[in-house]
Amino acid sequence: MSIRKGLLLAALLSSTALPVRADPVTGFVAMAYAASSATALYAGYIGSAALATAAIATTNFLGQTLLAQGLAYVAGKLTSKSSNPYASTLQNYAQPISYMQRGYGTVRAGGVFGFTGFMDNRRHYTILVAAHSTAGPVTQYLSDREVEIDAEGNVTTDAMAGYGNIRPFTGQTGQGADAVLRAAFPEITADFDFAQLSGAHLWAKRVKVSDLTTVYPDGDIWAYAPVWKMNDQILDPRDGTAKWTDNLALCFAHEIVHYLGAGVDWDEVAEEAEACDVLVTNAEGATQRKWTFNRSYTDDAAWDDICAEVIAAGDCFVYERPDGKVGFKVGRWIDPEVTLEAGDFLSLTLEAGADLGANSQYTITYVEPLNSYQETPSGVWVQDDTAKRVASEVQVYPINSHNQASRINKRRALVEHAEWALSGTIKLIGFELIGQRFFRMVHPEFGLDVLFEIGKLQINEDGMTFDIEARSVTASDFEFDAATEEPERPAYEQVQSDDSVADQTGFSGAVLSISNGAAAITWSWDAADDSLHQQVRIMSSDAGVEWQTYTFTEGQMSWVATGLVDGAQYLAQVRNQTGAGRVGAWFPEVPVSVTAVAYTTAPGALSGFDVVADGSDVALSWSAPNDANYFATRIWRASYDAATTPDFADASAIHVEYGTASVTDAYTDPGPGAGAHYYWAEAINASGVAGPRAGPLDLIFS
The missing domain is CATH 2.60.40.10 (Immunoglobulins)
Structure with missing residues (x-):
């Protein structure tokens, strides 16, 4: 039970009793706007009261009469106990009825069986990763082990080499039936093309009993859960093209249009997409885009849950527009345009400070690419180090960046510990708040002039009043200095099933001086034991390159990466690998950063x-x-x-x-x-x- 520390500033300024229960409504906002011009709203709305009452019969996209919701409202929906654990998405399912899945950005995901059969000492099976076309796989995983394949799809990673094959398909136009399956099973014809679906055809070869657990650590065929770049048909209104992207605004707009079946304002989407692409600096000193979205959903996923994840991942504010379309704003400060005064309220309650027993520490479980795309806890945001430790731990799986998780943790903490919490019922001015994330509250009698962020805005059954919940806010709440505010991330330990593998040391990178317009970096590492060879992985947010892993022979101590983007920052790490495929930890823990330079020779003096x-x-x-x-x-x-x-x-x-x-x-x-x-x-x-x-x-x- 919370203890209120504030005062009831105004209560029922009208003597008319208002309904406290609101039934669902659809399109009321649009009808109200149709009935009245923007410059004469109040008269029009009052005149349309009968129409509004009749309209309260169905549900809008946010549910019931809810017109807007933000991080403060959905924070209570985010729990540390998920009904759909992330680990379950890395499995393969073969139930009689299995829901297909869709995805955005880069995710690690399993999928449902599309086919299975045994022929020529091999188990053939097809795993469907997405029910749409995709950009394709990034990294292959078999039974939680990272593997590599050659041009024919044969697994080349030691211990599994020669026993498996993976042939990805991405649902592109003209996709044909798999030649290997057709050759093995005469019943499979050209019609079995898995059109507009993405996934992989695999076979796993039978082994002698003594090698079973070495080749198949699960004692059965491998679970297939690759890292995959998902939907490649996301519309970007800024250039009119359909593409792969992990831009949160563009992914959310696609979900709204194609799966919710609602409309969006594409000019507004373009503006939010630009806000998502703003570069921010993380604790490692590298830059990254501000708001990305990387998540897969099965077709039975509830809209409320998806919307809550979007809001949590991008500090979003979602609302129903007057034209019935879905509007949203990603996390950033926007100067308020509406001011509420005491006379605008029928009832008003202000509570000062956080509730007794409020959380003092905040963490998010997110998906960390550096941890094999596993669910990983973020560093802890400590809001009050003098209070009793009360931790809020939530799961936001669309986040795949520690920096993004840390920024959301800060916002969650500031929302819960806001100076003022406002709730009440407002008059027709509520229509002016539709689509507004922030407002100013002025109450001269009590000396208040405070900025608020809307957590929930809901229209009441009478069609002329609104219930509102909001928290006080400042523009600085949306600022984040990663160098001083991003907590240290937890260490990702590499757990080995056998004796440990020595970690590699002495890793460095340097621009290669070739001066021919081709950017190249030489990556070098110290000599290791003769029984080990090395793997190097590189990535570049600037160049749009996800983590890519390269394997080298024993004794090799350097590698020249060519074809790089001039001026792009590249991150790299190295690790040791045994002949059996066991690996050491990636080194160093914070990747080495080098900026590629195409022309390294400086010109002479002026x-x-x-x-x-x-x-x-x-x-x-x-x-x-x-x-x-x-x-x-x-x-x-x-x-x-x-x-x-x-x-x-x-x-x-x-x-x-x-x-x-x-x-x-x-x-x-x-x-x-x-x-x-x-x-x-x-x-x-x-x-x-x-x-x-x-x-x-x-x-x-x-």
Whole structure:
């Protein structure tokens, strides 16, 4: 039982008793807007009261009369005890009736059996990963063991090599029946093409009893649960193309349109997609896109559960638009447009501070790619280190980034520990709150001027009043400094079924100086025991490359990764592997980061660098070096109030002038204003690598 610390500021400002129960309603908002213009809402709504009452008969997409919900509302729905444990999605099912699954982003998923049969000492089976076309597999797993296959699909990983085969299919147009199955089973014809479905055909070879547990650790055919890039037909309204993406806004819009059967405003979706693609810095110092979504669902998944996961994964606010479409906003601060005053409330309760016994620590169980795409607890967000330890542990499986999980943990904590919790019933101004995530509450009598975030907005049975729940909020609640706020992630231990494998050491990466426009990185590691060989995995968020693993022969101590994207940041780790396929831990725990550079040779120095006043502007001129590596000139400026000894650390790059070698070039800095201005210039190549810097030269304007 919570203890209220606040005051009842206003109670039933009208003497008319209001209904406390609301039956379902569909399309009421749209009908109300149709009955009244935006500039004369109240008269129109009152005039449509009879219509509204008659409309309260069915359910809108949020359920009952709920018009909007956000993180504060769904927080209570997220429990640490899931009715659909993540581990169950990594299994293969063969019930008489099995629900198909769909997926977004990159997930590790099992699937249902589409076929099984035995022929020529082999168990043939087909696992259906998704009921739609996909971008295809990223990493293959058999019975929770990562494996590699060759061009024909034969498993090449030791212990399993020669005993298995995997042939993925992705549901693309023109997909035909599998040739291996047709050859093994005459009953299978060209019609068995699994059109518009994704999955894999496998066979597992019979082994002698003494090798059974070595080849088949489960004592049966392998469970197939690969890492897979799912739906590749997600519409991106920004460029009008259908593609694979893990952009949360685009995935949610697809789910709404194709599975909920509702509409969205594609201009709004485009705006939210841009917000999802904003780059943020994580605790490792790398950048990543702000909000991604990576999840699979079976066809019996409830919309309420899916919506709650979306809200939790992206700090979303979901609402029914006046036109009946589904609207949503991903997590970010938006200046409020509506102000509520005391007269707008029929009843109002404000509670100060968190309830007695509120959680003091917050964690999320998410899916961690660095932990073999297993469910993994995040680091703990400690909201109050002086309070008794009361932990809130929830599962948000669409998150596959520790940084994203940490940002949601912070928001969950701030919502529960908000300065004010508001609930009440408001008048017709509730219509103005539809689609608004934030509002300002002003109550002069009590000296209140507070910003609130809506947790729930629900229209009542009378069609003219609204129940509202909200928590106070500030713009800074949506800021996150990973360097100081992202908790340390738990260590991912590699559990071995036999003797442990020594961890690799001394791993490094360096840009390869080849200067031909092809970006390459040399990855090097220390020599290991002769019985071991090494695996290296690399990824790049900048280049859109998921983790890819490469295996090398014994004695090899370096590898040149070529065909990289110029200027993209690449992360890499190394581990040891035995001839039996057992592996050590990935090293180092925090991946080595190297930025690829296509052109590594800096150009020569500029000559004749000069600056002169041109009225209130500054005219700069120079001659480019006679150097084939020259691509452009980068200009820096440091400004001070008066003449001084300049420090290049104070300078900012103000312009890049693209030019040709051996040519005199110029740039005009428009109106830098009064003060002492110091200029530097440097020649750069096509990758931005700079040659010697010229300057500083100064001009003083009074």
